[in-house]
Amino acid sequence: MLSSKTLLCKNHKRKKKNVKTKxxxxxxxxxxxxxxxxxxxxEEDEGFSLKGSDSxxxxxxxNLYINPPFHNSRNxxxxxxxxxxxxxxxxxxxxxxxxxxxILSTVSKSFYIFCNHEPxxxxxxxxxxxxxxxxxxxxxxxxVGVCNRTCGVKIRDFYSDYLFQSWLCANLEMKSEWLERDNxxxxxxxxxxxxxxxxxxxxxxxxxxxCLENWPALEKWNRExxxxxxxxxxxxVGPVEMKLEDYFRYADQVxxxxxxxxxxxxxxxxxxxxxxxxxxxxxxxxxxxxxxxxERPDYRWIIIGPAGSGSSFHIDPxxxxxxxxxxxxxxxWILFPPDVVxxxxxxxxxxxxxxxxxxxxxxxMNFYNATKNLKKRPxxxxxxxxxxxxxxxxxxxLVINLEDSIAIxxxxxxxxxxxxxxEFLKRPNACTLVSGTSDRVNLHDxxxxxxxxxxxxxxxxxxxxxxxxxxxxxxxxxxxSVTDSKAGAFKFSF
Numbered sequence: 001m002l003s004s005k006t007l008l009c010k011n012h013k014r015k016k017k018n019v020k021t022k023x024x025x026x027x028x029x030x031x032x033x034x035x036x037x038x039x040x041x042x043e044e045d046e047g048f049s050l051k052g053s054d055s056x057x058x059x060x061x062x063n064l065y066i067n068p069p070f071h072n073s074r075n076x077x078x079x080x081x082x083x084x085x086x087x088x089x090x091x092x093x094x095x096x097x098x099x100x101x102x103i104l105s106t107v108s109k110s111f112y113i114f115c116n117h118e119p120x121x122x123x124x125x126x127x128x129x130x131x132x133x134x135x136x137x138x139x140x141x142x143x144v145g146v147c148n149r150t151c152g153v154k155i156r157d158f159y160s161d162y163l164f165q166s167w168l169c170a171n172l173e174m175k176s177e178w179l180e181r182d183n184x185x186x187x188x189x190x191x192x193x194x195x196x197x198x199x200x201x202x203x204x205x206x207x208x209x210x211c212l213e214n215w216p217a218l219e220k221w222n223r224e225x226x227x228x229x230x231x232x233x234x235x236x237v238g239p240v241e242m243k244l245e246d247y248f249r250y251a252d253q254v255x256x257x258x259x260x261x262x263x264x265x266x267x268x269x270x271x272x273x274x275x276x277x278x279x280x281x282x283x284x285x286x287x288x289x290x291x292x293x294x295e296r297p298d299y300r301w302i303i304i305g306p307a308g309s310g311s312s313f314h315i316d317p318x319x320x321x322x323x324x325x326x327x328x329x330x331x332x333w334i335l336f337p338p339d340v341v342x343x344x345x346x347x348x349x350x351x352x353x354x355x356x357x358x359x360x361x362x363x364x365m366n367f368y369n370a371t372k373n374l375k376k377r378p379x380x381x382x383x384x385x386x387x388x389x390x391x392x393x394x395x396x397x398l399v400i401n402l403e404d405s406i407a408i409x410x411x412x413x414x415x416x417x418x419x420x421x422x423e424f425l426k427r428p429n430a431c432t433l434v435s436g437t438s439d440r441v442n443l444h445d446x447x448x449x450x451x452x453x454x455x456x457x458x459x460x461x462x463x464x465x466x467x468x469x470x471x472x473x474x475x476x477x478x479x480x481s482v483t484d485s486k487a488g489a490f491k492f493s494f
Contacts, residue, residue, distance in 0.1 A: 055164065055167040055171075056112075056113055056116060056155055056158075057155040057156060057158055058113060058155070058158050058159075058160055058163045058164045058167060059158065059159050059160075059164060060159065060160075060161055060164045060165075061159045061160060061161045061164075063159060064159040067157070071157050072157060072158070072159045073109050073110055073155065073156070073157045073158050074110050074113070074158050074159060074160055075110075076108075076110070077107075077108035077109050077110020077111060077112075077113075078108075078110045078111070085162075086114075086160050086161075086162035086163060087162060089114055090114065090117060090119075090120065093114060093115060093117075093120055094120055094123060097124075098121070098124050098143050098144070101115045101120060101121075101124075102115070102144075109155045109158065110158065112155065113155055113158055113160075113163065114163075116140065117163065117166070118138060118139050118140070118170075118256055119139075119166070119256075119257070121138070121139035121140040121142070121143050122139040122256070124139075124143050125139055125142050125143050126238065126239050126240055128143075129240050133237070133240050133242050133246060133250070134246055134249075135246070135249055135250035135253060135254065136253075137253050139256075165362065165365075166257055166358075168365075169257040169358075169359045169361040169362050169365070170255050170256045170257040170308075170361075171255060172361055172365070174332070174364070174400070174402060175364075178332070178364050178368055179332060179382060179402075181380040182380060182381050182382065183377075183379060183380055183381070184205060184206070184207045184333075184379050184380065184381035184389070185199075185204070185205070185206045185207070186206070186207045186208075186209060186381075187206055187207070187208055187209070188208070188209040188210045189210065190208070192282055192283055195208075195283045195390075196283075196416065199390060199392075200283075200321070200390070200392070200414065200416045201416055203338075203392040203393065203394070203395075203416075203417075204392060205335050205379050205389065205390055205391060205392060205395065206389075206390050207381055207383060207387055207388070207389050207390075208281070208283065208387065208388045208389070208390065209386070209387055210386075211281045211282070211283070211388055212278075212281070212325055212327075212386050212387075212388065213386070214279070215277065215278045215279065215325075215327075216276075216277045216278070217274075217277040217278045217327050217408070218327060218385070218386060220277060221277065221327050221328060221406055222328070223244075223248055226244050226406075227244050227245050227248070229271055229273050229274065230243070230244045230270075230271050230274075231243075233270050233271055235247070235262055235264040235267065235270070235302070236262070236263060236264040236265070236266075237260050237261070237262045237263075238260045238261065238263075240260075242262070244262075244304075247260075247262055247304065251304075251305065251306035251309075251404065252306075254306060257358065257359040257361065257362070258309075258358070258359050258360075259305060259306055259308055259309040260305075260309070261303070261304075261305045261309045261310070261311070262302070262303065262304040262305060263301050263302075263303055264301060264302050265298035265299070265300065265301050265436070267301070267302040268300070274302065278325070278327075278408055280410065281323065281325070281388055283323075283390070284323050284390075284410065284412055284414075286412070286414040286415065287299075287412045287413065287414075288412075288413040288414060288415070288418055288451060288455075289320075289412065289413050289447070291447075291450040291451060291453075291454045291455075292446060292447060292450055295437070295439070295446065296437075297317070297318060297434070297435065297436030297437040297443070298435075298436035298437070299320075299410055299411050299412065299436070300408065300409065300410040300411075301408070301409050301410075302406070302407075302408060303324075303405075303406070303407045303408070303409060304405070304406050304407075305401050305404075305405060306401065306404050307401055307402060307403050307404060307405075308360075308361065308400065308401065309400070309401050310331070310360050310398070310399045310400035310401050311360075311397075311398065311399045312356050312357070312359070312360050312363065312398055313336075313342050313345045313354070313356055313363070313396050313397065313398045314354065314396070314397070315338075315351075315394060315395065315396055315397075316391060316393065316395075316397075316411055317411065317434075317435040317436055318411070318421060318424060318425065318434055318435065318436065319393050319394065319417065319420045319421045319423070319424035319425075320393055320411035320412060320413055320417070320421060321390070321391060321392050321393045321411070321412060321413075321414070321416075321417055322390075322391040322409060322410065322411045322412070323388055323389065323390055323391070323409065323410055323412070324383070324388065324389050324391065324399075324407055324408075324409040325387070325388045325407060325408050325409070326383050326384060326385050326386070326387055326388075326405065326406075326407045327385060327406045327407055327408065328385055328404070328405060328406040329385065329401060329402070329403045329404050329405025329406060329407075330382055330383065330384045330385065330401075330402045330403055330405065331382065331383045331399050331400065331401055331402065331405060331407070332380075332381075332382050332399070332400050332402055333379075333380065333381050333382070333383055333389060333397060333398070333399055334371075334378050334379070334380050334397065334398045335378055335379040335380075335391065335395050335396065335397040336376075336378045336379075336395065336396040336397070337376060337394075337395060337396075338394035338395060338396075339376075340374070340376045340378075340396070341396065342367070342371075342378070342396050342398070343367040343370040343371060343374075344356060344357055344363055344366060344367035344370075345396070350429050350432075350433075351433060352429060352432045352433060360398060360400045361400075363398065364400075382402065392417075393417045393420055393421075394420070415458065415462060418451070418458070418459070418462060419459075419462055419463065419466060421447075422444065422447070422448060422459070425443050425444035425447060426444040430443070430444065
């Protein structure tokens with residue numbers, strides 16, 4: 001059960017950001033024996049701030065035990081289905097059409113809550129949307145074509161951790177303590193050689209300042225300019241395509257756990273002017289995948305999203321490195337080195353699948369504090385407009401927009417990670433791991449052949465250097481060579 005250490009127990013009223021006050025609050029605690037205790041405690045407001053959104057009266061399950069007569073309308077309204085978990089009930093409802101969901105919502109208060117779960121209607125819209133998506137305040141309203149959001153009915157005595165957490169993650173503002181840590185290395189005016197030696201070669205992240213000053217996009221890319229230049233062009237937004245004007249309308253209204261993210265790899269082909277408004281920073285000019293021409297995997301994207309949108313923990317595709325430049329807004333980054341799997345993230349042994357929390361906010365709520373106790377703590381920062389972050393290959397990273405944001409990102413292969421990419425592309429399960437191309441199976445052979453043709457001898461040279469480096473690292477030091485590891489004393493050989 002959720003407790004007040006994770007959620008704000010009882011009524012969750014909107015508070016001003018970053019204002020800490022002393023107050024008395026009721027706290028629900030689930031003990032090891034399953035007994036829920038209630039007590040009063042003077043404590044500091046933990047800095048939670050909520051957006052205004054209707055939860056239909058759903059409360060966390062722990063509140064059931066502080067509200068006599070301890071009745072949960074969730075169970076009585078479901079009848080014989082009450083033994084099923086909330087997740088399973090929603091999975092079953094997800095098989096229904098919109099008309100049937102609407103009818104079922106009138107059966108009981110419990111079915112009203114479940115059938116109005118926004119992700120159900122979101123899936124229906126995205127599955128049936130064949131043209132442009134015109135968002136109308138909520139996914140249910142969008143599905144039924146009603147222009148204005150109808151007032152929801154507030155249900156009393158309905159307790160569900162699953163449904164409440166979904167609502168909370170959609171409405172919770174970022175806590176200040178989640179933004180405080182900033183331990184990334186920042187550099188301004190660094191040379192390309194210094195970047196390669198200090199960051200790309202050792203595969204370490206860095207935030208670069210002052211390298212986008214000549215980008216026209218920094219001055220020009222506001223909503224009005226983009227809508228004017230892009231017109232009726234549709235961009236990839238999750239499983240659908242939308243005009244920018246329609247997407248901005250959606251972004252202004254949406255209140256959901258996982259906002260749709262505009263993430264389009266063909267933006268410069270669709271609107272050539274956008275490709276002219278920026279240049280690749282000089283640190284990333286070497287782009288070896290370019291030898292494949294039109295057969296190269298997807299490599300650059302325009303990214304637009306509202307506050308709360310972003311990307312949950314992942315490793316960039318095809319073992320590439322990446323750079324991400326913020327044009328408008330700001331982004332919170334959390335990065336873990338390749339040998340540290342983030343808390344709450346569970347990749348499959350072959351790396352083809354990753355199990356993680358449903359949303360980014362859920363990860364912050366339930367797992368962020370665990371990073372404070374790790375031996376290898378993550379790299380964190382807030383990247384603002386005009387700044388670029390370098391994401392080395394193999395690093396896990398999470399990104400969340402702190403405000404409406406626009407960015408450009410590009411994945412690349414340089415000589416520093418060429419061998420890693422080739423090794424990745426020839427894995428036995430490459431057909432499931434490789435992304436961004438229709439020819440996953442043959443990409444390795446095509447890429448290797450193209451490199452050997454355009455840069456003859458490069459692969460052999462890099463392989464030799466890698467072997468020498470490996471041998472040097474395995475070579476014992478002077479003190480290792482003269483120390484008897486078993487006896488702990490010096491040894492002498494003549």
